[in-house]
Amino acid sequence: MKKFVNEPANFVPEFMKGVLLANPGLLEFIPEFQLIKRTDRPAENKVSVVQGSGSGHEPAHIMTVGPGMLSAACQGPVFAAPPVDACYETIKSVATDAGVLVLVNNYQGDRMAWDMACEMAEAEGIKVKQFIINDDVSVEDSLYTVGRRGVAGNFFVIKACGAAAEAGADLDTVLAVAEKVNANVRTMGVALTSCIPPAKGTAIFEIGDDEMEVGIGIHGEPGRRRDKIKNADAITDELFDAVAQDLPYKSGDRVALMINGLGGTPISELYVLYARAHERAEQAGLTVVRNYVGEYCTSLEMAGASLTLLKLDGQLEEYLDAPAEVAVRIF
Amino acid sequence: MKKFVNEPANFVPEFMKGVLLANPGLLEFIPEFQLIKRTDRPAENKVSVVQGSGSGHEPAHIMTVGPGMLSAACQGPVFAAPPVDACYETIKSVATDAGVLVLVNNYQGDRMAWDMACEMAEAEGIKVKQFIINDDVSVEDSLYTVGRRGVAGNFFVIKACGAAAEAGADLDTVLAVAEKVNANVRTMGVALTSCIPPAKGTAIFEIGDDEMEVGIGIHGEPGRRRDKIKNADAITDELFDAVAQDLPYKSGDRVALMINGLGGTPISELYVLYARAHERAEQAGLTVVRNYVGEYCTSLEMAGASLTLLKLDGQLEEYLDAPAEVAVRIF
Amino acid sequence: MTELTIEQIEKAIDVASDTVIRNEIYFSDLDGLAGDGDFGTSLATGFKVIKADLPTLDKSAVGAMLLKISMLCSKHVGGSSGPIWGTGFMRAGMASKDKTSVSLEDLAAMVNSAVEGIMARGGAKLGDKTLLDALIPIAEKMKEMAPTGDAAATLKAVTEVADKAIDETRNLVAHRGRASQVGERSANTPDPGIVGVATILYDWCKHYGVDYTPTAAELNR
Amino acid sequence: MTELTIEQIEKAIDVASDTVIRNEIYFSDLDGLAGDGDFGTSLATGFKVIKADLPTLDKSAVGAMLLKISMLCSKHVGGSSGPIWGTGFMRAGMASKDKTSVSLEDLAAMVNSAVEGIMARGGAKLGDKTLLDALIPIAEKMKEMAPTGDAAATLKAVTEVADKAIDETRNLVAHRGRASQVGERSANTPDPGIVGVATILYDWCKHYGVDYTPTAAELNR
Numbered sequence A, B: 001m002k003k004f005v006n007e008p009a010n011f012v013p014e015f016m017k018g019v020l021l022a023n024p025g026l027l028e029f030i031p032e033f034q035l036i037k038r039t040d041r042p043a044e045n046k047v048s049v050v051q052g053s054g055s056g057h058e059p060a061h062i063m064t065v066g067p068g069m070l071s072a073a074c075q076g077p078v079f080a081a082p083p084v085d086a087c088y089e090t091i092k093s094v095a096t097d098a099g100v101l102v103l104v105n106n107y108q109g110d111r112m113a114w115d116m117a118c119e120m121a122e123a124e125g126i127k128v129k130q131f132i133i134n135d136d137v138s139v140e141d142s143l144y145t146v147g148r149r150g151v152a153g154n155f156f157v158i159k160a161c162g163a164a165a166e167a168g169a170d171l172d173t174v175l176a177v178a179e180k181v182n183a184n185v186r187t188m189g190v191a192l193t194s195c196i197p198p199a200k201g202t203a204i205f206e207i208g209d210d211e212m213e214v215g216i217g218i219h220g221e222p223g224r225r226r227d228k229i230k231n232a233d234a235i236t237d238e239l240f241d242a243v244a245q246d247l248p249y250k251s252g253d254r255v256a257l258m259i260n261g262l263g264g265t266p267i268s269e270l271y272v273l274y275a276r277a278h279e280r281a282e283q284a285g286l287t288v289v290r291n292y293v294g295e296y297c298t299s300l301e302m303a304g305a306s307l308t309l310l311k312l313d314g315q316l317e318e319y320l321d322a323p324a325e326v327a328v329r330i331f
Numbered sequence C, D: 001m002t003e004l005t006i007e008q009i010e011k012a013i014d015v016a017s018d019t020v021i022r023n024e025i026y027f028s029d030l031d032g033l034a035g036d037g038d039f040g041t042s043l044a045t046g047f048k049v050i051k052a053d054l055p056t057l058d059k060s061a062v063g064a065m066l067l068k069i070s071m072l073c074s075k076h077v078g079g080s081s082g083p084i085w086g087t088g089f090m091r092a093g094m095a096s097k098d099k100t101s102v103s104l105e106d107l108a109a110m111v112n113s114a115v116e117g118i119m120a121r122g123g124a125k126l127g128d129k130t131l132l133d134a135l136i137p138i139a140e141k142m143k144e145m146a147p148t149g150d151a152a153a154t155l156k157a158v159t160e161v162a163d164k165a166i167d168e169t170r171n172l173v174a175h176r177g178r179a180s181q182v183g184e185r186s187a188n189t190p191d192p193g194i195v196g197v198a199t200i201l202y203d204w205c206k207h208y209g210v211d212y213t214p215t216a217a218e219l220n221r
């Protein structure tokens, strides 16, 4: 297995320990629940924002805990929802009178776990609301009633809600921010290779040497179609068109544009995609106010990328601009 | 080819365009020389710090241009030195009376190009000094008189020299900082897979499904030996021992510790390595004052990682702590 | 009228735990046909703890014990099965809160409560190819049979319902859970959740000496 | 005494450009055996520009023209060959700065200067399996032959030196350039830089009607 792993069963706690050691002071780690929280949360009168989902999407989710971002997050095993009690403990760990907002990416397992956790928390008198993120336009006419998936757009929901909560907004306001971001954000991804969950030890799906999966899910879920690999511009165009036509984004809109690497794609290639996406946005009359290139929501070592557009307004621009800090540091 | 590329010959200019578009205001792009510079450099009385080498190591080198870091950098084709005139123009673009420090990673091609460029610049009366970075301990008893390679330790040389230059230090002082960092920094890497240069279209070296290359070079150069893949802790131990014994780092030393991803390794795996490295450092009596986990010096999509230790003193701690900004942004 | 004591319910859960633990690999293999292959392991991991903790769980009431079991599911069962089985036990527990024994009618109400809870939790309906395709008709059957007070006949009847659900849903496409992600590929594979429920019931038949001959291949191994 | 005019030198460079351009793929293939396979392309890319620009280059002096050619190498030749060939032309140019024609002895001095420059630039010595293993003995041979004033004999003599260098270095391990990274694997392959120098010289022999029969397989294709 071409991976850095010890015992696969210990993979998640081991990497979480690394995150903690590399970010002294900022975070607190509760290994029993694979839960990471800000050392300075709960804070009186501040809404807490939490999330938790399968591992393997780093920096989502526990690595986006920090000032101006999530208050706490828990991780399940790779690509599997955290257990209900971890979700419940996550809510409890940062519960305040102002309340807790749970941001759930739209996967069945995550939804059920958080739903039950919220019920348990409410039963204990904790004020909590849930919000479902579903920015992935790939499988539009999905058979599957769970609906669209939550992917890289998640970053923007967290960033905006984190900023709002930091600024002292109340629970309904932070929830409204989540709704606004989710209503205005759209993503689609493409994969060139599969990835290898440590416990499985082999690729999660098969894909030919000259093939790509258009509209890939971050757990390797099938997308819109399998196709021959095209050149970078053609791929970007397809992602851009699918995303831009979905809302649709209109000439004159101010937007944030993100190219998110799925884990195994070289930085240079992400910028090749970004260059084209930015040009396409400008040609469409969109003003790219904020630009994001890097890894925000990955699928282990999958070679691939996703394109996200977020339509902005004054409030969202302010929230995106607000200071924040996470475990992903450069300096 | 499992890559996002258009015409391979345009790969580098296209990705550089993306970097520029994604970082408006901060940087200036001179396509003719594949040169990126700070818009606010040259600045009177400030030493400029420059670098330039083959592409494919992003964020090194052009993506480390910014306040408190490089003043300018140029990129050659993937894994090949930039042409002499690009190096020369890079020096010229940020030349000041205070002088220019050229940081050269120890590769024959880069050395010759920068050596000739410096000669040309000096002939025009530009004050310029070169410094060779060679932190890679992998091939100790190298046959090859070009000596040890310059790898991820480069980041620390840039960071410290950038901070010194920003603080107004003169050329000799900035050069002395480079010397100090290089004298105190050591790195070794390991690869699990090869990488695919766009122009080549195939893997740069062959490696078995169960093999790793210990002491890999960032262009796929052979390391110390080929071995069966071991578990993450065993690999980290080997890297740590090789690095720590080389200086050697001694109990009581204050250090910066870096786990650098070579491009294709999931973030989670890097933190598994970091956790062990941090523990080993503490067991050895080292105080890990600063921690770095991420991609600092890559080899396209190579799955692999390197471990770097830098012994600190008050001055270096201050320089590492100084504010800086590069094209690698999160928010 | 049959009244089931806490001890009897404890024993039934212990037997069910054995079923789940014994079938860990088989249930996971079934899930691997169209899902992500974790069903058997997820469930067995939880039921190993449940089996171990059963003797020392709060036995002040049926509901108290079931709520503790629900907590153990929440803690130790991964994947969708955690909240599904956790919710089931929680709702059954809430429907039997202070009772120290339950009648067949109580049991029917508890199962009905569990079914409603699972439907609310996961949004699945009849025909989505989940264990609800067994549980929904089971709840109905129990309601129908409970007034007879005949526990053996009721067990036999619900086992037959679950057994049939395996074959009746085999050719459906899963609309819920991981198996739904493979779309058409999930047709022609049995739903592991339904097989799990049916296997537990069939093992109860064997344990309690209720004579039943299953039709689904998955019960006739 | 032979005096080479600017025009003659220009023509010789034009002929050498043809050699390099014609052998683009072959030289790259040779580099691919142990190096990174870019030698032919790097050199040909530069010499295409040199050939195109030659007619309009500054011809005020031999040195002026060579310095311009050096600049074109700096700009258009990639890899190590850029600074190596650029340095060679630069040093040769500096050694013939204001001359409008050069004697064989001047030429010997220019080549010697180029060799010293290349050694200083890249740190390679005799036996490191680089084009210096051809150029160093060539410079010596030129110094020896120059006083005769016999250009044809000198060309033949240095071609022989270069030809022999191919086989004499074939079994060495490269210590410089990309080929050095493969260590022992570089033995048993010719050095592309040496082959490049020898091919240019052999083509000059053919162009100037100097009769020479090479021994190395790489020149006898």
Ligand SMILES: Nc1ncnc2c1ncn2[C@@H]1O[C@H](COP(=O)(O)OP(=O)(O)O)[C@@H](O)[C@H]1O
Binding pocket: A108, A109, C031, C035, C036, C037, C038, C039, C040, C042, C078, C079, C080, C081, C082, C084, C118, C122, C123, C124, C129, C130, C131, C132, C176, C177, C178, C179, C191, C192, C193, C194
């Ligand atoms: N939304 C749902 N409601 C009820 N049962 C479900 C639902 N989703 C899945 N199931 C049941 O759970 C079983 C799979 O459990 P498990 O493998 O633990 O879940 P996951 O799909 O998360 O891997 C399925 O066979 C099905 O019977």
Ligand SMILES: Nc1ncnc2c1ncn2[C@@H]1O[C@H](COP(=O)(O)OP(=O)(O)O)[C@@H](O)[C@H]1O
Binding pocket: B108, B109, D031, D035, D036, D037, D038, D039, D040, D042, D078, D079, D080, D081, D082, D084, D118, D122, D123, D124, D129, D130, D131, D132, D176, D177, D178, D179, D191, D192, D193, D194
């Ligand atoms: N340090 C050096 N000094 C002199 N010549 C060298 C040196 N390194 C390489 N060469 C010559 O250059 C040739 C390779 O050129 P090229 O392929 O352009 O360089 P690179 O090794 O950078 O790919 C070699 O065959 C050798 O003759």
Ligand SMILES: [Mg+2]
Binding pocket: C031, C035, C036, C037, C038, C039, C079, C178
């Ligand atoms: Mg499953």
Ligand SMILES: [Mg+2]
Binding pocket: A080, C036, C038, C079, C080, C178
């Ligand atoms: Mg699962």
Ligand SMILES: [Mg+2]
Binding pocket: D031, D035, D036, D037, D038, D039, D079, D178
């Ligand atoms: Mg070469």
Ligand SMILES: [Mg+2]
Binding pocket: B080, D036, D038, D039, D078, D079, D080, D178
């Ligand atoms: Mg080269």
